[in-house]
Amino acid sequence: RVLFFLQSLARILPSRGARLLARGRHDASAGGSGAQSPGPRVHSLTSPLSSSSPARALSGLPKGKMTENGMASRGKVLTIDTMNPTVKKVEYAVRGPIVQRAVQLEKELREGAKKPFAEVIKANIGDAHAMGQQPITFFRQVLALCSYPELLNDSTFPEDAKSRARRILQSCGGSSIGAYSASQGIDCVRQDVARYIEQRDGGIPCDPDNIYLTTGASDGIVTMLKLLVCGEGKSRTGVMISIPQYPLYSAALAELGAVQINYYLNEEKCWSLDISELQRALDEARRHCNPRALCIINPGNPTGQVQSRQCIEDVIRFAAKERLLLMADEVYQDNVYADGCKFHSFKKVLFEMGPEFSNNVELASFHSTSKCYMGECGFRGGYMEIINMDAEVKAQLTKLVSVRLCPPVPGQALMDLVVNCPQPGEPSYNNFMKERTATLGVLAEKAKLTEQILNTVPGISCNPVQGAMYSFPRITIPEKAIREAKKGQAPDMLYCMKLLEETGICLVPGSGFGQKEGTYHFRMTILPATDKLKILLSKVKEFHQKFTQQYS
Secondary structure, three states: OHHHHHHHHHHHOHHHHHHHHHHHHHHHHHHHHOOOOOOOOOOOOOOOOOOOOHHHHHHHOOOEEEOOOOOEEEOOOOOOOOOOHHHHOOOOHHHOHHHHHHHHHHHHHHOOOOOOOOOOEEOOOOOOHHHOOOOOHHHHHHHHHHHOHHHHHOOOOOHHHHHHHHHHHHOOHHHOOOOOOOOOOOHHHHHHHHHHHHHHOOOOOOOHHHEEEEEHHHHHHHHHHHHHOOOOHHHOEEEEEEEOOOHHHHHHHHHHOOEEEEEEOEHHHOOEOOHHHHHHHHHHHOOOOEEEEEEEEOOOOOOOOOOOHHHHHHHHHHHHHHOOEEEEEOOOOOOEOOOOOOOOOHHHHHHHOOHHHHOOOOEEEEEEOOOOOOOOHHHOEEEEEEEOOOHHHHHHHHHHHHOOOOOOHHHHHHHHHHHOOOOOOOOOHHHHHHHHHHHHHHHHHHHHHHHHHHOOOOOEEOOOOOEOOEEOOEEOOOHHHHHHHOOOOOHHHHHHHHHHHHHOEEOEEHHHOOOOOOOOEEEEEOOOOHHHHHHHHHHHHHHHHHHHHHOO
16 A cells, blocks of 8 residues: 555656655565665555655645545546536527437438438528528628638629628738627628618617627627626516527526526417516516516517517517516518518617607617528627617626627628628629528428428417428327326427437427427427428328327
8 A cells, every 4th residue: 555655646746756666665575574674664654744755745635535546536626516506507408408319310320320211300400501501602702702812813703792801801900800809899890780770770870889799699698688687586687588488598597597587478379479478477577586678589489470560569668667678689580471571670669669768778689690591600690789778887798798809700790791781783782682582582481381281280280480490389299198208308308309219300399498388399490401391391290190199
């Protein structure tokens, strides 16, 4: 045991430890022959160490366990019991257990495993390009020019692409998109975003100083929630979110230790928002927390509804009356398909309601490069506009975003192209409009196709997909399956996991988004190519009939 101790010491204190190890071996040998060692006495592991002993250096190290070879093993500083408890509460169904299993199945297929399907079709997330949607040519041309400015000398690139690339590069440090930008974002991009918002909203002024470029819309949403959350006990911040909801909101609130206040969308009325339901949720929440914000997703995710102008007015009046900050998630603003539906920005409606509201209601709205006709999820571009924010709070917001230095500059450049796209008379205009129109047209067709086919299946009911990129159909699950699922998982999780294992179709159970007690759903994107979407829907139809028979 003495030798084991000295071996450990030799690793920590190489020079002195090695000398002691040599002496220890000599002492051990001498002791075995009965001879007296002339060198210093080596302490046993159980005897007190003198203050001059090199082993004293070990006394400040954390105590651990002995391994099989007798070496000391330090306990972990960070364990599941000592980690941040709010992180353990975070759940994100869009990339949860089903998606992890789908990735594993893909690997098994590549390795030659036999499955009842030839491929895994992922319809769990709104990742347009991964599903085969083609990028807009003009966007990629400008980004290529920004990434490799030598291409500005190439005559194959149109002049409007070159002019935008030059303007962006001139606004970057060292004329390179590899340089940091200002924390709030590149100045010329924020100016273009402000101009875009003014044009979108019929001339209502937009101050570039109220624009913050973000790492996707998610970054802006989480940043605003960080500003809002405070208090303890009954004074703890509560945030109202729709159910069903996009799991970013519940995950962020859990991580921040805020109180999630659920208000339920009306499935029987195409997932509409009722003010009476907002009032119910608010009144109940005020008994145990301090509600401070109301989040709206329009067009809706996962439910695909488009809010009417009247509904938006009612929400603004409600927020004004109850002194709530409004957070308007508008990343699907170009994704409107249903006849009679139109996107209305919260800012436009707010200002058209007059100064009683436009001078008082606090609003943060969000947009992104990831959705609409762009689908450029990987670039992580986005912006946030703030309205009526207290000046001192705004200074704190600017400080907060400076901590992460800046959003990805290529994402900022792409955001600039979205809000400063080719105009009539420019060389790229016709092709840009052709690609944009075609992309949105195909999405509209797939939205209708999804609704129609799902509604032919007994036990599945799908509301019209008015906008966004998803359907959220209600499914009837037999009582026998519900009893089996309650042994360890939600019934619609059982349903979706069996669907994946038997068909290779990856969907997300409605329980990951929230739903009324006793109802079950799944979310699927409408993004797969039309031929693949038809296969997906056919497999879902066949599976549901088989599942129902199996558990009847």
